[in-house]
Structures are given as C-alpha cells and as structure tokens.
Amino acid sequence: DQQVKQNSPSLSVQEGRISILNCDYTNSMFDYFLWYKKYPAEGPTFLISISSIKDKNEDGRFTVFLNKSAKHLSLHIVPSQPGDSAVYFCAASGGETSGSRLTFGEGTQLTVNP
C-alpha cells in the first residue's frame, strides 16, 4: 500500500528552465509534507516543507505547491541548474504516522542538462 507516490522515476530538463516534480498521496491524515534531495553516496538532505494549512511555500529557487483536494503536491525549481541533478524524494507525515515518522515516495531522478 504505497501511500506516497512519485509516478515519474526520472525527469530531464535544460539548464535555466523550470523543473516540476510531482507527488500524490492517499492518506487524508497527512498534514505535513517535505521534499528531500539525494546525491549519490550521500544521505538525503532536507530541501523544503509545507504544512497542510498552506497551499504554497517558497524558498529561493524552490517552491512547493499543495493541492489538498487532489491530494497532490509539486516541487518547482526555477531556474534549474546542473547542480540540482539528484534524486528528489517526497515525504509526508501526520495522523497515525505522526511523531515525526515520515512516509517516503519512490523518488524522481532529476537531470539538468547544461
């Protein structure tokens, strides 16, 4: 039962363009969502988060949008840079998985081409 899904295993964009990574969830009890970035041979690092009381959160080139009715969130990176090439994980917590337990999606490999 995959409660957090990232349906695109990979995404390729040109430098300077927008990258849009998508994530869907099924558990309506989730109330806190995060994006993590992972480079090869390193642990995931926190990128940006959003609470369910908001529909948008922005941090520099990164913006996360939350559509609660559609149970969908997306991460926008603009402009994309080659250093953004990494695996991006969507994660969620809340309800029965609270206490800071996170449920992760499968990840999307982003490649930004110079």
Added chain:
Amino acid sequence: NAGVTQTPKFRILKIGQSMTLQCAQDMNHNYMYWYRQDPGMGLKLIYYSVGAGITDKGEVPNGYNVSRSTTEDFPLRLELAAPSQTSVYFCASTSQGELFFGEGSRLTVL
C-alpha cells in the same frame, strides 16, 4: 558538526552471518530512525525510537533488531543475514519535523 554518523559505510556479509550497523547523533535528538533504500523503492522504515529505552517497529522490521540505551546511539542488528537484506541503510534523527540523515551503509549479502 558531526550530525548523524553511520558505520560501516560498506560491508559484505555471507548468508547467515550477523552484524550491527552503528548510528550515533550529536544533536540531542529524541527521535531516531532506520530506513532501507532499495532501487526504485524509496525509503522504507525499519525501526524507530522516540527516546532512550523506547523502540518500535516500522514497515519492514523482520530480520532486524534495535536498541536505544542512550539518546545518542541507535544500533541496528541483523541476525542471520539473507540476500533480501542487501540494501542501503540510512539512519536519521530529529527533534521534530525535518529529518537529518547519515551518509548511509551499503550492505551486500552473498
């Protein structure tokens, strides 16, 4: 700032052997977690702890054991290693919300 430290980084085990993956954090976090990452599968929670002396199972606990005798340390024990336990293991900690991860331990069981 060490953060979350995992050892070893790499290990090859034979079927049936046992070993312990070590995890230590110096941020005084109450919550600690063990995840495994298999290709294309994201991170799956093995065990977690909300404080010293308290541990609980996650999604995929079979074949593993943990202990939490101190706030800093959260070792993961594999008994009778099986090929299905070949994976990359990540330890993480938090006080609330954002998780801080170690660099991972790549385990191969042959």
